[in-house]
Every structure is written in structure tokens, then in C-alpha cells.
Amino acid sequence: MVARIYCVIVTYNGMKWLPKTLSSIKASHYPLKTIIVDNGSTDVTCAFISEAFPEMHLIQSKTNLGFGKANNLGAKLAMEEGAEYIFLLNQDAYLDENTISRCLAGFGFGSKIGLVSPVHLNGKGEGLDFGFQSCLTEGLCPGFVSDMTLKRAKPFYPIYSVNAAAWLLDASIIKEIGLFSESFFHYGEDINFQQRLRFFGFQAILISGAFIRHDRDQRKGEKTKIGKAHEVKTNQMTILLNVNEPFNMALKKVFKYAGLLFFEGRFIPSANIFLDSIWNHNKYKRLRHELMKGIPL
Numbered sequence: 001m002v003a004r005i006y007c008v009i010v011t012y013n014g015m016k017w018l019p020k021t022l023s024s025i026k027a028s029h030y031p032l033k034t035i036i037v038d039n040g041s042t043d044v045t046c047a048f049i050s051e052a053f054p055e056m057h058l059i060q061s062k063t064n065l066g067f068g069k070a071n072n073l074g075a076k077l078a079m080e081e082g083a084e085y086i087f088l089l090n091q092d093a094y095l096d097e098n099t100i101s102r103c104l105a106g107f108g109f110g111s112k113i114g115l116v117s118p119v120h121l122n123g124k125g126e127g128l129d130f131g132f133q134s135c136l137t138e139g140l141c142p143g144f145v146s147d148m149t150l151k152r153a154k155p156f157y158p159i160y161s162v163n164a165a166a167w168l169l170d171a172s173i174i175k176e177i178g179l180f181s182e183s184f185f186h187y188g189e190d191i192n193f194q195q196r197l198r199f200f201g202f203q204a205i206l207i208s209g210a211f212i213r214h215d216r217d218q219r220k221g222e223k224t225k226i227g228k229a230h231e232v233k234t235n236q237m238t239i240l241l242n243v244n245e246p247f248n249m250a251l252k253k254v255f256k257y258a259g260l261l262f263f264e265g266r267f268i269p270s271a272n273i274f275l276d277s278i279w280n281h282n283k284y285k286r287l288r289h290e291l292m293k294g295i296p297l
Contacts, residue, residue, distance in 0.1 A: 005031075005087055006074075007033070007086075008074035009035075010090075011036055013041045017092040022034075022053050037074045066185040066186055068182055069180070072179050079175070084172075086171055089212075099118050099166075103168040109155065109156050114197050115197060123213050140161050144157045155208060156206060158203060159204050159205060162194075177197070191238050192241055237284075
């Protein structure tokens with residue numbers, strides 16, 4: 001029996017990539033239903049999707065909802081339509097024909113697997129995506145680099161942090177713990193979800209034989225303008241909302257982060273997160289408590 005898998009994509013002025021991204025979904029050997037949430041594009045993104053891919057469900061937002069909230073909106077609709085699995089895909093990422101089927105097989109490697117990721121190559125498929133490489137340290141993905149070097153690859157590896165450019169998620173787990181916290185606007189929501197995944201006893205794995213191509217080499221590791229604007233706040237919240245450690249420990253880490261910013265000469269951001277963490281500590285405690293209960297879509 002074929003599992004019902006929905007692909008959810010958030011778009012924003014994505015014409016540079018969308019023809020290739022959406023074509024790769026259509027060419028997938030595993031059938032996918034696709035929901036696209038557009039975050040207020042000002043180019044012809046929406047018109048292109050409606051004309052070239054009318055079978056894909058397009059939700060048009062007049063404003064930029066943020067990455068997490070837009071994905072939540074798409075995932076909620078998918079689950080209302082009976083999705084058993086949800087595949088989150090960035091607008092600048094391309095599937096191989098067998099990506100989905102190989103990722104789906106990953107759920108057979110254990111009973112507590114909640115997230116399956118393929119290997120992220122660069123846009124041309126000539127090497128690893130620059131951001132994904134940082135996820136492959138021994139601490140974050142034990143054994144992967146050694147096994148690849150010695151050509152003894154295992155089918156899968158536990159992975160403790162991987163960006164959400166291409167995630168296959170079990171819908172039943174989303175029902176239990178929620179998807180992205182909408183406290184994060186742009187960046188950080190994927191780290192927070194993986195923290196919560198571990199808190200609830202689930203595991204994320206990397207499938208060594210499944211691939212996507214993440215076409216962002218032109219950014220050379222730099223965040224988008226929106227990401228840069230939210231960077232310090234995102235880092236603060238990623239630390240404070242890590243439900244796997246006591247709040248007092250998280251608070252100390254934030255103060256240390258504020259100190260590092262101070263010594264870098266970033267006095268205003270340093271003061272802002274220091275004062276905000278103290279003044280609003282009850283708010284952050286409340287948010288943590290909500291995350292520990294699971295957040296409904």
C-alpha cells in the first residue's frame with residue numbers, strides 16, 4: 001500500500017529555482033501531493049505555479065508569515081487531507097527520482113524515528129552543500145565521515161542537527177509534538193524542533209543513499225537579509241527554548257552569549273538580549289512549558 005505523502009514548500013520570490021524544484025517533484029518515482037505556501041512574493045512566482053503546475057495546491061499569503069508559520073499552515077492542511085508523512089522541501093532544493101522512496105524506507109530502521117533526512121548536495125550535485133557539511137561532525141552524525149572515507153557506508157546514521165531543506169516527517173509525531181514554534185520567524189525553528197524531537201524520545205536519521213541538491217552556492221554561507229536581521233534574537237531563543245536542559249542553565253548560556261557579543265563590540269545587541277532575558281524570563285519559561293506539552297498546529 002502506498003503511503004500518503006505530501007510535499008510542503010514555502011516560496012518567496014523563487015523563480016530562480018521553482019521551475020527545476022517543482023519539475024523534480026513531478027518526476028519523483030514516489031507519488032507526491034504538493035502544497036505550496038507563498039509568503040507574499042512580489043515576482044511572478046504565484047502566476048507561474050498556477051499556470052505551469054495547476055495540480056499543486058497554492059496558498060497565497062499577502063504578507064510574509066515567516067518560514068515556520070508558513071510550513072505549519074501547509075502541514076496542517078496536508079494532515080487534514082489525510083497525510084501520513086510530510087516532506088518539507090526548500091524552494092531552492094531539487095529531488096532525485098528515488099529520494100522519497102529511500103527516505104520513506106528509513107522509518108523501517110527503528111520504532112522511534114520521527115525525522116528522516118537525505119544527504120544534501122550542492123546545486124550541481126558535485127559535492128556536499130556547504131551548510132550540510134557542518135552537520136556531519138562526529139558529535140552530530142557519529143560515524144558518517146569515517147565510514148564514507150573508508151567506503152563502508154551504513155544505510156543510515158543518527159543525526160542530531162540538520163537543516164530543514166529536506167525533511168521527511170511522520171505525521172503522527174507532528175500530531176503529538178507539533179511542528180515549528182512560531183516564536184521563531186526565520187531560522188532557528190528547525191533547531192528547536194529537533195530539540196523537542198529528542199525531548200519526546202524520537203530520533204532523526206540520515207539516509208546515506210538518498211540525495212537532494214540544495215542550490216544556494218551563490219550565497220557562500222551568508223544568511224539572507226531577513227536572517228541577518230533576526231540572527232541575535234534567533235540565537236537567544238534557540239538557547240532559552242532548549243527544553244532538554246534546565247532553564248537556569250539555558251539562562252547562563254545566554255548571558256555568556258551576551259558577553260561574547262559585548263567583547264566583539266556589539267554593545268546594543270548584547271544589552272538587548274541580556275535585559276530581555278531577565279525582564280521576560282517568565283515569558284520564556286511559559287513558552288518552554290508549552291513546548292513540553294506539544295504545540296498544536
